[in-house]
Amino acid sequence: MKGIILFVLFLNLVLPQQFPLRYDVFSSNEGLSQVTIFHILQDHEGFLWISTAYGLNKFDGYSFEQYFNDKDDSTSIAYSSIGKLFEDSDNRLWIITKGILNLYNREQNNFIRINKTDDLDIYGIIEDSKRNLWCFSSKGLFEFNYEEKAFTDFSNSSEYKELIKNHLYEDFTIYNDIIYSASRKGEIHLYNLQNRVIEILHDSDKKFADFITSIKSDNNGDIWITTLEKGIIKYNISSKKFSYYNLQNKSTSENNFFKMNTKKKEELLAAGKTGLHKYNLQEDRFEKIRLQEISSGEEKNLTITDINIDNHNNIWFGADAVGLLKISNTKNQFKVLSESKNNPNSLPSKNVISLVEDSENNIYIGTFNKGVAIYDKNFNLLQHLENNPNNNNSIASNNIAGLLITNENKLWINHFYKGSSIIENNKVKRLPKFGDKKATLAISSLQIDDDNILFGSFLQGLVIYNKENNTAVEPIYDSSLSLPSEFGVISIFRDSKNNIWLGTNGYGVLKYDFNKNLITKPKNEKLFDLSKTYCIYEDTDNNLWFTTDKMGVVKFNSTNDSIVTYLSNDKYSQLSYYGIIEDNNKNKFVSSNNGLFLIDADERITSYYLEDGLPNNEFWQNSFIKLQSNLIIFGGNEGLTIFNPDSLLELSTEHNLMLRKFKLMNKEVSPGSNPILPKNLEVLDKMVLSYKDNFIEFEFASVNPANPKKVTYAYKLEGFDDNWFFTDYKRRFATYTNLSPGEYRFIVTTAENNQPNINNSRVLDLIINPPFWQTWWFYTLMVLLISSIIYSFYRIKINKIIEMEKLRLKIASDLHDEVGSTLTKVSMRAQMLEMQINGEKESNNLKRISEQAIDAVSTMQDIVWAIDSRNDNAENLINKIKDTVFSMLVEKNIKVDFEITGLISDLKVPLEVRQNIYLIIKEAVHNITKHSNADSAKIYLCNSTEKLELIISDNGNNYYQKEFSTGQGLKNIEMRAEKIKGKVEYVKENGFKIVLSAPPIK
Structure with missing residues (x-):
């Protein structure tokens, strides 16, 4: 608020009473529940809370959230008609609705009802310096214990009971733990919270007014009281003196006031039936603030029901039957002077073409169709110059093309195709044409000396006019230029070095030498490429600035011949830039057909648009000026935008x-x-x-x-x-x-x-x-389930293996015990019969039966050994091989050598491998004993990581013919080798050698 009020006070010094504060309206169209507003409060988070006749509203700056009573929901607000709002030091928000105290539950976005109207009819709440809460009710003042949700009466004295019996309080405030309460009967009661004493405050009469509407304390020890019909009363606590502010004969016709805002004394505001009033601290009086609705542009008389100043110093107020209104701090830094039917001080037309200022600080405003308006430095309308067909002392036309203040302080007005009008001492001299030139559209001008003026025309280029002789001269064009017969010069500027620059309408920037009357290209031909140049300006550092059409804003340093372009990227590439002005801090303000731009001294760019307080985003060429008072003005199709560049506010970067x-x-x-x-x-x-x-x-x-x-x-x-x-x-x-x-x-x-x-x-x-199928517990469950299934299959397999081994063991035992025993008996009886029979033939048959029985027993023993699971290790295999080989070869006096490697004792050997290795060796050894005539043999068995290798060799010499002729034994060896995925080779070298290669035993 300080920014607003200080800015308002500044304007009062420079522009007194001419510019109203402009406001935006938020009504039911924007989401407000109801347009009758009782109270406005901003909470610690920045939300605005608005109580209305129907509904509570929470506003975040963009949209309203509404709260109503729902009879089926006990957590809704107690009633839809909302009264006072209060936020305590613990950031609890309290809302009063028809006697019910409601606490806003921020966590659940609902409400907790504290009391019932049968117990206490509460209509106000306040907090003391010790953070105790006090509630006003129809039964008096009560201290409220939040933790226990209990109410304690302020006093039990008979004086207190008698006093509260006949009084209801409209409003109250607290200062130094004394509550000042305003009775609806016009009395002020003081509640001393320290000693629990109550007294009545009075001046000459204890009754201040028939109806007191509000009471507020400020930071300076003053109590401010608003009344109906009797204005505003100030009570100074230290001096105990009263001051009365009766506004009936000053700035308002009535003295009905409803609310005060006492955030700071120099910012004190009063609201009432006749609008908004501010306190003039220096003159100790209240002054009415003129209010203008932004959307309509019209000033309004409003009945204001409440005021609040937010943490960005914006003023919010409720206007009866209108809604929630906002006086924006940022928007009101721009003042607008435009056309208004209800304001005699307004512009005759909102279309502003040209601006000039004379030596007496009068401002001349040329309009498109309503002539020229003349204002003093305080923006009071002095005169309106317009054409009168019946008066030759009037200007030639109301359509203004450009204005010029001559060296003699004369006003030179150029019209659209109607020549010029020259004003001196309230006399008008019409100039239909420049010498022998036909009337033209002269939109820019520059006085060279007392006699010569340069005019830039849309159709005739540059015209050099000698006003003393009333002659016009055309310039000479350099041979390097190729210009049409009709082209426009839309800007003329003379820099600090007396160079004259011309901006054209489509033919680049040119230079003009007055002494030679010659137009040439600039040395830096990049300037010639600036097709349409609306304005040329020199800053305090002697840089030249050119505003262009769709080519940005160009800064030219003539010292180093460098060019820098601003506002030309994609975001701004289609804009036309019209005017440029530098303030006292080297900031440049640029007008365009879509907004106003600030290029600050650090070359940062800030944009201003309609939402920043501009009356419109579109400005016009040649409609800009910096006044001697340092105010800057830009004109457009919605009037004048006026501001002090030193008072422009930077937007806060703090956001919630x-x-x-x-x-x-x-x-x-x-x-x-x-x-x-x-x-x-x-x-x-x-x-x-x-x-x-x-x-x-x-x-x-x-x-x-x-x-x-x-x-x-x-x-x-x-x-x-x-x-x-x-x-x-x-x-x-x-x-x-x-x-x-x-x-x-x-x-x-x-x-x-x-x-x-x-x-x-x-x-x-x-x-x-x-x-659920992508959760960790599901994955864990699946792993456990799959593991259980795998384990179950594993257990089944193991159980089957165990059962098979048991079966093998049983079969081996049965074969050994039953079949082996029987075959042994057969063999023994055959031998006994052989000894008892003398016949050779019978003896041979019995002998053969005995041998076959012995072979059967041996074969059966091999089978039993093979299928017995107790023999499934390398140690048993090696022992079995050695036992068999020794028993077979020693009997034939054949020496045998063993070399066995890679077979550790407990290495488990699969049944099929164990059986076939053993039988291959047995078959080979059998052939050695039967056919080889060898006296030595060697068995080599090696199990490596790559293969299982078995080599059986002898030194015999008679083996091959017999064995290869029948081939049955070797075929058996090959067959058994295939069963273990092995290969057999036979080598005849110093005897006979069988070489077996098979996969390794792992």
Whole structure:
């Protein structure tokens, strides 16, 4: 507020009473529940709370959230008719509705009802210096214990009981732990909270007015009282003196006041039936503030019901039957003078073509169709020059093309195709044409000396006019120039070196030598490429500036011949730049057909638009001026934009970012209505969603920033978005679809020049739970299940192996015990019969039976050995081989050598490998004993990582013919080798050698 009031006071010194404060309106069209406003409060988070005749409203600067009573919901506000609002030092928000004290539950975005009207009919709440809460009710003043939700009466004295019996308090304030309460009967009662004493404050009469509407204390020890019909009363606590401010004969016709705002004494405001009034500290009086609605441009008389000054010094007030009104701090730094039917001091036309100032600080404003308006330095309208067909002493036309103040302080007016009008001492001299030149459209001008003036024309280029002789001369054009017979010179400027520069309408920048009457190209031909140049200007550092059409703003340093271009990137490439003015701090202000731009001394660019307080975004060529008072004015199609460059405010970079709404599947989710949103989104730190919640949207806002429409937002979902996304105030939401299960972090912040302000952000952790089949516990369960199945199969296999081994063991035992025993008996009986029979033939048959029985026993023993699982290791295999080989070869006096490697004792040897290796060796040894005539043999058995190798060799010499002729034994060897995936080779070298290669035993 300080910025506003100080700015207003500044304008009062320079522009007294000529510029109203402009305001925006928020009504039911913008979402306000009802236009009858009782109270406005800004809470610690920046939200504006507005109590109305129907509904409570929460405003974030962009949209309203409404609260009403719901008879089926005990957590809704008690009544829809809302009274006073109060936020205590613990940031608790209290709302009073028809006697019910409601506490706003921020976590759940609902309300807790404290009392019942049967017990206490509460209509006010206040807090003392010790943070105790006090409530006014129909039964008096009560101290409220928040923890116990209990009320304690202020006093039990009979005096107190008698006093409160007949009084209800309209308003109250507290200062030094004394409550000053305004009775509806016009009395002021003082409640001393320290000693629990009550007294009546009075001047000559204890009754100040028939009706006191409000009472407020300021920081200087003054109590301010507003009344109906009797104006405003000030009570100074230290001096105990009263001051009365009766405004009936000053700035208003009535003295009905409703509210005061006493944030600071120099900013004290009073609101009432006749509008808004501010306190003039120096003159100790109240003055009415003129108010103008921005949208209509009209001044309004309003009945104001409440006032609040927010943390950006904007003034908010309720206007009866209108709604919520805002006097923006930033918008009112620009003052507007335009056409208004209800204001006799306004412009005759809102279309401003040209501006000049004379030596007496009078301002001349040329309009498109209403002549010239002349204002003094305080913007009081002095005179309106317009054409009168019946008066030759009037100007030639109301259509103004350009203005010039001559060296003699004469006003030279150029018209559209009507020549010129020259004003001196209130006399008008019409000049139909320049010498022998026909009337032309002269929009720019420059006086060279007392006699000669340069005029720039849309059709005739440059015209050099000698006013003494009334002659016009055309310039000479350099031979390097190729210009049409009709072209426009739209800007003329003489720099500090007396160079004259011409800006043309499509033919670049040219230079003019007055002494030679010669037009040439500039030395730096890049300037010649600036097709259409509306304005040429020299700054305090002697740089030349050129404003162009769609080619930006160009700075030319003639010392080093360098050129720098501004406002030419894609964002601004289609703009036309008209005027440029430098302030006392080397800041340049540039007008365009879409906004006003500031290029500061550090070459940073700030833009100003309609939402910043401009009456319109479109300005006009040659319609700009810097006054001697340092005020800058730009003209356009909505009048004048006037401002003091030294008082322009920088927007605050402090923002309170809030998540305002959450939508699931395009439907808004309320706190507590869905497990996803267990509490208010504004206080939520983490959100957990299901994988099915695949369409979500967050709405966000900076809560009541200085200028809501100027805020740029940046947001990002970490874990999903690689880059930041930037958006403006119109699209304050982020939408995401088909997010994969996982953990994310949503961040929203403000941005400057496409750079997010990460130090000022709102963060929400987001967890997307996967489907159950993608959870860790499901994976664990599956691992356990699969492991159980595998283990079950393994156990089944092991059990089968064990059963098979048991079976093998049983078969081996049965074969050994039953079949082996029987065969042995057969063999023994055959031998006994052989000894008893003398016949040779019978004896041979019995002998053969005996041998076959012995062979059968041997074979059966081999089978028993093979299938016995107790023999499934390398040690048993080696022992079996050695036993068999020794028993077979020693009997034949054949020496045998063994070399066995790679077979450790407990190495498990598969049944098939063990059996076939053994039988191959047995078959080979059998052939050695039977056919080889050898006296020595060698058995080599090696198990390596690469293969199992078996070599059986002898030194015999008679083996081959017999064995290869029949071939049965070798075939058996080959057959058994194939069973273990091996290969057999036969080598005749110093005897006979069998070589077997098979896969290794692992």
